Amino acid sequence: MSGGVDSSVAAALLAEQGYDVIGLSMQLYDQSEQHRRFGGCCTLEDLHDARRVAAAIGIPHYILNLERQFDTHVVSNFVREYAAGRTPLPCAHCNSDLKFAALAERARGLGADRIATGHYARVECDEAAGRYRLLRGLDPAKDQSYFLFSLTQDQLGRAQFPVGGIEKTEVRARARQLGLAVADKPDSQEICFVPDHDYASFVARQAPEVRRGGPIVDEQGRVLGGHAGLHHFTVGQRKGLGLSRSSTGAPMYVVALRPAGREVVVGPRPSLERTRLVSTGVNWIDEAPRAWRPASVQIRHRHAAAPARVRALDDGRAEVEFDEPQIAVAPGQAAVFYDGDAVLGGGWIDAA
Amino acid sequence: MPVANPNSRIYFDYNATTPLSPGAIEAVTATMRDQFGNASSVHRFGQQAKARLDEARSEVAALAGADPSEIVFTSGGTEADNFAIRGAADAAEPTGRRHLVASAIEHEAVLNTLRALARRGWAVTLLPVDQSGIVDPARLRDAITSETSLVSVMHANNEIGTIQPIAELAAIAREHGALMHTDAVQSGGKLPLDARALGVDLLSLSAHKFNGPKGAGALFVRRGTRMLPILTGGKHERNRRAGTENVPAIAGMGVAAAEARGKLAAESVRLAALRDRLETGVLAAVPGTAVNGDPARRVPNTTNISFDRVEAESLLIALDLEGIAVSTGSACSSGTLEPSHVLRAMGLPPHRTQNSLRFSLGLFSTAAEVDRLLEVLPGLVEKLRGLTRRPQPARTSS
Numbered sequence: 043m044s045g046g047v048d049s050s051v052a053a054a055l056l057a058e059q060g061y062d063v064i065g066l067s068m069q070l071y072d073q074s075e076q077h078r079r080f081g082g083c084c085t086l087e088d089l090h091d092a093r094r095v096a097a098a099i100g101i102p103h104y105i106l107n108l109e110r111q112f113d114t115h116v117v118s119n120f121v122r123e124y125a126a127g128r129t130p131l132p133c134a135h136c137n138s139d140l141k142f143a144a145l146a147e148r149a150r151g152l153g154a155d156r157i158a159t160g161h162y163a164r165v166e167c168d169e170a171a172g173r174y175r176l177l178r179g180l181d182p183a184k185d186q187s188y189f190l191f192s193l194t195q196d197q198l199g200r201a202q203f204p205v206g207g208i209e210k211t212e213v214r215a216r217a218r219q220l221g222l223a224v225a226d227k228p229d230s231q232e233i234c235f236v237p238d239h240d241y242a243s244f245v246a247r248q249a250p251e252v253r254r255g256g257p258i259v260d261e262q263g264r265v266l267g268g269h270a271g272l273h274h275f276t277v278g279q280r281k282g283l284g285l286s287r288s289s290t291g292a293p294m295y296v297v298a299l300r301p302a303g304r305e306v307v308v309g310p311r312p313s314l315e316r317t318r319l320v321s322t323g324v325n326w327i328d329e330a331p332r333a334w335r336p337a338s339v340q341i342r343h344r345h346a347a348a349p350a351r352v353r354a355l356d357d358g359r360a361e362v363e364f365d366e367p368q369i370a371v372a373p374g375q376a377a378v379f380y381d382g383d384a385v386l387g388g389g390w391i392d393a394a
Numbered sequence: 395m396p397v398a399n400p401n402s403r404i405y406f407d408y409n410a411t412t413p414l415s416p417g418a419i420e421a422v423t424a425t426m427r428d429q430f431g432n433a434s435s436v437h438r439f440g441q442q443a444k445a446r447l448d449e450a451r452s453e454v455a456a457l458a459g460a461d462p463s464e465i466v467f468t469s470g471g472t473e474a475d476n477f478a479i480r481g482a483a484d485a486a487e488p489t490g491r492r493h494l495v496a497s498a499i500e501h502e503a504v505l506n507t508l509r510a511l512a513r514r515g516w517a518v519t520l521l522p523v524d525q526s527g528i529v530d531p532a533r534l535r536d537a538i539t540s541e542t543s544l545v546s547v548m549h550a551n552n553e554i555g556t557i558q559p560i561a562e563l564a565a566i567a568r569e570h571g572a573l574m575h576t577d578a579v580q581s582g583g584k585l586p587l588d589a590r591a592l593g594v595d596l597l598s599l600s601a602h603k604f605n606g607p608k609g610a611g612a613l614f615v616r617r618g619t620r621m622l623p624i625l626t627g628g629k630h631e632r633n634r635r636a637g638t639e640n641v642p643a644i645a646g647m648g649v650a651a652a653e654a655r656g657k658l659a660a661e662s663v664r665l666a667a668l669r670d671r672l673e674t675g676v677l678a679a680v681p682g683t684a685v686n687g688d689p690a691r692r693v694p695n696t697t698n699i700s701f702d703r704v705e706a707e708s709l710l711i712a713l714d715l716e717g718i719a720v721s722t723g724s725a726c727s728s729g730t731l732e733p734s735h736v737l738r739a740m741g742l743p744p745h746r747t748q749n750s751l752r753f754s755l756g757l758f759s760t761a762a763e764v765d766r767l768l769e770v771l772p773g774l775v776e777k778l779r780g781l782t783r784r785p786q787p788a789r790t791s792s
Contacts, residue, residue, distance in 0.1 A: 151778045
């Protein structure tokens with residue numbers, strides 16, 4: 043229970059359905075330092091909200107200290123990825139390595155059979171195939187299955203997403219009906235622990251060594267300018283390059299980040315186009331296809347999954363070929379493979 | 395199976411707070427109903443309220459071995475500790491004696507008050523404790539100087555119940571011309587208290603730790619002790635604590651103090667027997683357990699036990715879901731759990747400081763409750779140990 047409306051309503055719905063519900067919230071970092079170091083997720087205020095909701099729906103509520111695990115699995119990884127010139131996806135790590143790992147394990151120790159969250163996604167048991175299926179949330183605008191691709195069959199088997207089958211407007215309506223104080227609380231931001239969306243400053247505070255500049259070069263290796271650290275950039279970025287239009291002729295985009303030479307490689311928009319990618323650390327929810335199989339592939343949260351074909355490679359890798367070129371395929375983000383609403387699997391974009 | 399009926403819940407957290415005795419409830423409600431007057435008023439309404447205040451002052455003085463004129467009522471233990479330290483420090487400031495000494499295992503009410511003074515330029519020395527949580531008086535001799543204006547060492551510790559050699563420490567403080575304060579919040583009503591015999595100048599009490607209401611506490615201020623008020627305003631409490639007295643709560647404190655004093659001897663014996671039944675029962679039934687603190691020099695109602703390979707946080711929650719309330723040391727306002735500064739100061743290794751539970755008993759505790767705990771605890775520990783997270787290679791995207 044994050045203190046937001048989704049997990050609040052999720053808990054309320056389960057209690058209403060007669061489940062014996064235990065409310066758990068995670069304390070993820072030292073609250074006394076929140077203003078200096080962290081953004082708006084799971085602040086004391088949110089924990090108070092969660093507690094008030096639990097009291098209102100009549101379930102016990104506890105705050106678990108998972109600071110150490112959050113730092114290991116989410117924050118450190120986020121910082122390391124940015125420092126390496128990649129664009130991390132901490133929410134996915136938080137789900138598979140924290141909520142459905144350490145938190146679920148604690149819950150099991152308390153006698154809980156299942157763990158429910160306020161995610162917009164659905165889980166189904168495909169009895170014929172003997173496996174669980176992960177589906178997009180019913181509300182397409184709110185779907186969060188992209189962030190859940192790394193859940194294993196075991197994790198999916200114990201997961202429950204009570205709001206995945208309803209629309210956000212209905213979730214808010216239910217919250218109002220139940221008289222929950224969080225009914226109109228704004229949605230949380232994508233990367234909750236970074237204050238003001240200022241990833242670069244956050245990364246630089248956590249890992250001061252990233253503040254090392256380097257050259258901005260074009261695809262032919264010509265130096266066009268300089269930069270103050272790779273962590274300021276992400277593939278597809280146009281703003282903040284400090285290059286004048288007159289010197290480059292056309293708008294320039296970040297097309298690659300090369301940590302070895304600390305180079306930011308820029309090029310015109312067509313240079314961002316990719317028709318192929320390889321992902322690593324792939325988790326298959328459906329059967330891993332050894333031969334090419336058609337799929338629609340989503341390469342970032344707000345990306346409309348694009349028609350493609352996908353096949354499993356060795357060493358937990360997968361290869362994707364898009365029907366049409368895609369823009370801004372950023373290493374570190376996830377490539378998630380769908381068949382309609384069903385998540386076939388997904389992995390971390392390595393090279394494009 | 396979680397307990398559905400809250401009345402069947404078992405409460406082993408008396409060091410956090412206690413349920414009110416029926417007599418204290420009656421005193422609070424009767425005062426609210428019948429003596430609403432302002433104790434400073436001249437008329438009969440005021441006189442009646444003042445009479446309740448005077449009765450309570452006598453009872454609290456008797457509990458502390460003090461004269462009624464030496465009792466200043468406060469809003470609770472935290473204010474009493476703040477008043478003791480800030481009031482003594484403010485009075486000592488012009489003398490230039492700007493050094494304070496306390497033990498490393500004090501309650502936050504003392505530690506954070508000292509930190510606030512340290513930020514104002516005061517020198518603060520924290521005395522270490524030994525493995526059983528006791529301050530060696532020789533350490534005070536080493537630390538105290540002619541600059542020291544106040545020594546503050548708690549009488550009994552809230553987490554482990556260990557009793558400090560206050561009389562010896564007070565004698566050392568007096569030799570050096572320093573005031574001696576003891577936070578007796580956890581010993582008031584549990585141990586015989588005699589402020590004179592202890593030789594202290596200042597002693598803090600809190601009503602809700604001995605079956606009185608929240609919102610009332612007291613500071614014993616030995617006659618002649620130079621103190622400045624920390625709350626300024628009207629001439630209440632002999633000019634030492636401004637603000638209209640919380641007469642209902644103080645009346646409840648008075649009754650609770652009288653009751654506690656009346657049955658202290660018998661309750662000590664009864665609670666020590668219950669506590670020992672709990673402690674030996676846990677040690678026998680759960681492997682990998684150890685008691686923290688001093689086995690002999692401690693208050694009769696408290697035991698603090700470390701459980702190897704179990705996160706105390708999870709065990710506390712599992713017990714609560716079984717209807718049994720315990721604690722992991724001092725309660726924190728956010729409801730989250732931090733490693734204990736007390737156990738750390740005792741030099742215990744992390745697996746003991748992070749995995750300890752405090753069981754504290756009191757007025758309504760029974761042998762049947764202890765036996766219920768002993769029935770469910772071994773199974774819960776076993777289950778949690780079975781799930782202790784195996785180290786897994788962290789999945790990364792790089």
